[in-house]
Amino acid sequence: MKSMQTQEEYYSGVRMVRYDLVKELVLAVAGVGILVLGLSVVLSSPDVPPATIATWALSDPVDFQTTATNELAGTTTSAAYGNPYNTNGPGQSWGPIAPQKWFGTRIPIDSANTFVIQPLQRAATGNTDLLAQLDVWQKASPDQQGKWTAAYTKALTTATVKDGQVTVADGDYGPLPVMMTNLLGLAQTGGLDGLLQVNGRFYQTDYTPSLVFMGDGAYLPGLAAQANLTGNQWGMMNETGRYPGQTWLWLYTMWYQVPPFNSPTGFLGISSANADLGIIILMTLLTVALALVPFIPVLRDIPRWIPIHRLVWRAYYSPKVRS
């Protein structure tokens, strides 16, 4: 229809029949209402309680201490992440395309300080032993700190747990046993959940530090794997329990399951190492292509080649009706 053509001109010569738009809308609202109310009564909706740092420290104290030690060593995911948290990693890029780097460190996270040192300093009031050991840690050389964290991380692999307390074999761990025992105790009481949110303001709505810290450990991803929520299990498409998740993300999550996005070696510079960036670029291009279908030859012609439209407009194509 040309832009200035009226509907009367467009439908000139076309037989018009009675139609009740408002009735159709009311029936649709009622029908969909019956459907969603019925599903809500019968199936309810998922609501698995969130994990906390306290449940982590109580359920898997060795993983908690290992993660905290690795934060000090600078070997966790967040410690070596890069922007927007820090500059310790290159971030993902594809040739000159490196948007992760372009916008700088806008949400600063210094993993060792944010997750271990600062909470311990805040909790150390009146605890002279902890204050002294924190002082030892901070005055030690990076080389010495590295030796302690390496030795303690190794010792944790054979640690035993009794009544929630972690015991490691004797060794030269410097101040780490005192620091980690205090941090674990703090976490098990729920204190660390609060201390990681301390930002000088009363109200809190930003859980970035707590979630990044929990993401560094194995506890939360382990729970997610049990619930089929991890990236290589089609991630965000899923939901806990037997509920549908964001099924509309199937195409996005599918790419993570296929080469080159799941391949360590990859193809044309795209691999599992920069899969997020590669998939975002691909999905952006596909979305633009979907929006521009009316202008793209072949894509706009497929409806003509596959005669589904003949089923939709059966009355129009029926020789009887046309005659």
Next chain:
Amino acid sequence: MDTARPGLVEPKPEPPSWTLRVRQQIERRLPMDHLLPDRQPYYVGSWVYVFGVVTIAALGWVVVSGVVLAFMGPQWWHDSSLGRFVNSIHFWSVQAFFIFMVLHLWGQYFMAGWRQGRASTWLIGVVIFGVSILTAFTGYLSQQNFDGQYIAINAKDAMNAAGAGAFFNVLNFGQMYGLHVMLLPIGVIFLVAWHIVMVRMRGVVKPIDAEGATR
């Protein structure tokens, strides 16, 4: 013979004004009988046409249940059985909304619904699809339960890799909740209203003709 009588003012045509021009354009392009038609071409009889209206109906249930949840606050539905029920309505109406929207999209694709001046209607439809996905995504992040937690941790890497994470922090509940209950729903509702107005302005597209033109 007409002669001008003293004391009587000759009617003059209305001087053009912006208001008058806008009103005339609306009256010309979208008269009430196009906005709420009681007649349609005889070939508008397939169930495919229902997918659009049931998508709108599902959106209505999403909005109504969402308004109740927003009014009661993000904690309510975790602690109250009534709240859980309203959340379930929200959850299932979102599922229905997407299923119907995708069916509507495929239906329009195979009918080549963009033909004869309707490309912008198709384009806005695709934008609605994209903004709806973002709205649902922020909703999943606002759940304050295990799903919300892990989706945030999982999704942050893609957002950060794309550079968006510096501004759109999926780990920031306050930001995600604000976007979910306010800005993004306004965007979806506005775009859907625009989409409907464009459909009603131009009317339903004719069948693909004998020559099979899809442009």
